[in-house]
Amino acid sequence: MRFLLVITQAIDAFSRLIGVFATYLVLLAALVSAFNAFARYSIASIVGLERKLSFGGGGLAWLLDLYRQNSNTLGEAQWYMFAGMVMFGAAHTLRMNEHVRVDVLYGAASERTRLWIDLLGGIFFLLPMCLLMIAFTWPWFLESYYGGEMSANAGGLLRWPVKLALPLGFALVALQGLSEILKCFLALAGHGRTRSYERPVQ
């Protein structure tokens, strides 16, 4: 029993660590996206102004070129980060018990019933689902990786990292799911703390 407890603690700590990474992606994505929008209009208007007033002798056009060459990189980086925060944050969200439930019955059920629901749900829903998802998405990632697939846009990014996010994210969720299953099992067997269930925030 002690051994199982140590395993759950190790998995929880790992999920939290990955969750920290996902947390920083939120801020980074917001800043990149804001910069992207801001740069597009400010550079376009600076260059436009320059043409009209011809104060820089056309010498500022490189700014526009620089932006044009990199805008797709920035634009794609945004949703790469979005994919990252979703797939890498899901395990941590599961640990915090914040995946939303229909709690008509669950909310009224006893602590023991809830543990059973989570235990069986984890074994029959979560784990098989994650394993199937990994089975579907992993070959797809490999294909992209070995093919060296690039984005079709100029200045676009390599595709395989974001494709890796899918199987990796499901694997992390499965791992955390295992920890939750063990925790339910331990609690039902009379070891370990009871978990508190709060409704998720929105």
Added chain:
Amino acid sequence: MIDLIKEYMAPMMFAGLVVFMVIGYPAAFSLAAVGLFFGLVAIELGVIAPDFLGNLTFQLFSVLSNDLLLAIPFFTLMGVILERCGLAEDLLEGFGQLFGGLRGGLSYAVILVGAILGAITGTVAASVIAMGLIALPVMLKYGYNIRHATGVIAASGTITQLIPPSLVLVVLADQLQRPVGDMYRGAFGASFVQVLLFSLWVLLLSVLRPRDVPPLPPEARRLRGLALAWRCIRGMVPSILLIFVVLGTIFLGLATPTEAGAMGVVGAFLLAASYGRLKWSMTYQGMQTTMRITSMVVFILLGARTFSLVFQGIGGKEWIEGLLTTLPGGAIGFLVFVNVFIFIIAFFLDFFEIAFIIIPLLAPAATALGIDLVWFGVLLGANMQTSFMHPPFGFALFYLRGISPPSVRSSDIYWGALPWVALQLMLVALLIAFPSIVTFFIDAPSTLNLDTIEVEIPSTDSGSDLNSPPAIDLSEPPKFDEQP
């Protein structure tokens, strides 16, 4: 037996979903598991091709590579920052003092500030928490009826859902495949009517039950003249700036809703810094909340995509469409049924589940009946406001419970919400009766709609001539919002 299963696979799958969701395991995982299970069974029975599930990867990937959904973390983060930056205090203080002398003055202030906060941010939590913390103690102190006070705060917080840039409209636009800009424009009229309805209710109360909404005593109105004007300006100027940064850039076509959300985040940071409240601990907490909400929401969407891919593969779409388009009463019958259905199902599912599971089933039927999807989306958005106002998913009520003093009983909060839910339903009825409230603000003329009907009439056998919202209705003069 096998043939029977094959034929009734779609209803069975739907029933399976209902059963497994009701058990209470997280919806995202139940959805995906039910989808995959029925997918494998369907392949085994030869209902769908063995490689059909290969599409799954593309479906999942299209969720993650969706630029529009990026607006979810941005608007959430913006809301979390604004909630703690002190803007709501300034606004409420200013307007509270301004209207305080009137009967129900504090209620008007809450409604107005709710609308302004709604036009800045896209999340209900930010408005309800900020207003509850500031306005509720004041309202209780000066003798406002508890139920009225909690009701008006929760209801005004949910206006956020309907006023652009609402997250709900972004998600609905994604699900209905309509431009977010159109949804936003369409929602303007609706949210204005809602503010009007709320204010009229307060006016009615101040006549019928004046003791519930007393004016502030003179000694409580210490700000006068210049000081009062200054306080209002201090709240309004940053608000208007932020509204421009977010809404203005979207409407002027300068930025996509996603980018506007990102700039709103930066704006919220600057604002918090100007109030001296920008701290790393607060920022990090906000990022963490945002990450968890985003992940939770998008996982529901991943599960829902898995489910609907298989559901459509086994003919579920035709089944649902057949059910909905043969409802008596044509378009109106469909709308009434759908709205009653959504109102009821909102007792069991939260907004995102409804949007991701139910809406994709409704949209094809609505299109077949010639209903303008933008109008339909705004209508559903208005309807789903109620889900924030009643148990068990009444988030607005939860937030309020979390921050109100112990002297306020939970039953007060629940009963207090009742008249406001009725007002929201009245808005839904008004939108159905006068579609021009929505369509007036959309650039594309709704005559387009008439064209589609002419094409559609032969195919529908309901024989109704009410297949679409009437074109622009001029029986009611257009109203222009005093710019919030």
